[in-house]
Amino acid sequence: MASSTYFKLCFITIFFLIHNYGWVSAQLSPKFYSTSCPRALSIIKSVVNSAVLKELRMGASLLRLHFHDCFVNGCDASLLLDNTANFIGEKSAGANINSLRGFEVIDTMKSQLETICPGVVSCADIIAVAARDSVIALGGTTWKVRLGRRDSTTASLSAANSNIPSPALNLTGLISFFSNKGFTAKEMVALSGSHTIGLARCTVFRPRIYKDTDINTAFANSLKLKCPSTGGDSNLSPLDTTSSTVFDSAYYTNLISGKGLLHSDQQLFSGSGGGGSIDAQVRSYSANSASFFKDFGNAMVKMGNLSPLTGTNGQIRTNCRKINSG
The missing domain is CATH 1.10.520.10 (Peroxidase; domain 1)
Structure with a gap:
C-alpha cells in the first residue's frame, strides 16, 4: 500500500512538472554551454x-x-x-x-x-x-x-x-499588454527603462510632439526642429535626451520633467497625483539607479524565459537568417 502511494505521488509530481514547466532537463540554465562550448x-x-x-x-x-x-x-x-x-x-x-x-x-x-x-x-x-x-x-x-x-x-x-x-498605447493599454505576457505593472515600468539608450525615428514620436499636452514645451519645440509636421520621417532623436548612450536611470528623471520622447513613455508618469504606484515607481528609479538595475535584471531574466523552444523542439540553425536544410 505504501509503495503504491509513493508511486502515485511520484506520478503526480512528474505530471505537474511536465504540465507547468516542461521536462526538468529541458529547463534553461546559465551553464548550458559550459561543456559543449565553453568559449x-x-x-x-x-x-x-x-x-x-x-x-x-x-x-x-x-x-x-x-x-x-x-x-x-x-x-x-x-x-x-x-x-x-x-x-x-x-x-x-x-x-x-x-x-x-x-x-x-x-x-x-x-x-x-x-x-x-x-x-x-x-x-x-x-x-x-x-x-x-x-x-x-x-x-x-x-x-x-x-x-x-x-x-x-x-x-x-x-x-x-x-x-x-505600440508607442501610441496609454497606461491602461501598456499594463494590459504586458500583463498578457505575464508581467506585472512594476515589471513593465522596469522593462520600459530599456529606453534609457537608443534612438527613435521622427515618424514614431511625431504625434507626441505635435498633439500631446503633457510634454515639456521647450523639449517639444526642440524636437520639432528635427521632426517637422511633414517629411523627415527617418530623422532620429534620442529616447533619453540626457544620456542616450549610457545605461542609467535618467530615462525616469526625464519622465518626471515631461521629457519622455514617446507617448507610451510619458504614460508612465502623470505627475498629477493620479499615477499612484506607477508614478511612485518612476520617482524611485529616478532617485535610485540601483533599484532600477535590480528590477530590470530580474525582469529581463523573466522575459528571456518567454516560451523558449527546448529539448527536441526547433533546431540549432547554422545560419541565423534561414532554417537548416534537409
Whole structure:
C-alpha cells in the first residue's frame, strides 16, 4: 500500500512538472554551454564590445532585438529569419521594418561560434546573451542569462504586427499588454527603462510632439526642429535626451520633467497625483539607479524565459537568417 502511494505521488509530481514547466532537463540554465562550448559567452561578449565600441548606438539595437524576438511567440530567434517562399518574416512587421538593426553583428557571432562549436549554440541564445552584454558595455547592470533555447523553423508576420507594444498605447493599454505576457505593472515600468539608450525615428514620436499636452514645451519645440509636421520621417532623436548612450536611470528623471520622447513613455508618469504606484515607481528609479538595475535584471531574466523552444523542439540553425536544410 505504501509503495503504491509513493508511486502515485511520484506520478503526480512528474505530471505537474511536465504540465507547468516542461521536462526538468529541458529547463534553461546559465551553464548550458559550459561543456559543449565553453568559449561561447566570451566570444559573444567580445563581438558585442567591438560593435559597441565602433558605434555606441549598437548596444541599444542589440537589446531591442531581444525584446522584439521574445514578445513574438517567445524567445526563439524567429525574428532573424529572412523572407522565404513559405512565409514573410518578422523583419517586415510595422514595428521592425526600416527600424531594427544589428543583424550583421549577430551574423558575426554566429559565424565565429560555428567555427569552434558547429551546431551547438542557438541563435536565440546568442540574442539573449548579446542583449545582456550590450547593457553592460553601456555601463548598465548584469544578470545571469539562462541558456538552452533552440531556434524556430518559421516566423509570423501577423504575430509580429500584433505582439509588439505600440508607442501610441496609454497606461491602461501598456499594463494590459504586458500583463498578457505575464508581467506585472512594476515589471513593465522596469522593462520600459530599456529606453534609457537608443534612438527613435521622427515618424514614431511625431504625434507626441505635435498633439500631446503633457510634454515639456521647450523639449517639444526642440524636437520639432528635427521632426517637422511633414517629411523627415527617418530623422532620429534620442529616447533619453540626457544620456542616450549610457545605461542609467535618467530615462525616469526625464519622465518626471515631461521629457519622455514617446507617448507610451510619458504614460508612465502623470505627475498629477493620479499615477499612484506607477508614478511612485518612476520617482524611485529616478532617485535610485540601483533599484532600477535590480528590477530590470530580474525582469529581463523573466522575459528571456518567454516560451523558449527546448529539448527536441526547433533546431540549432547554422545560419541565423534561414532554417537548416534537409
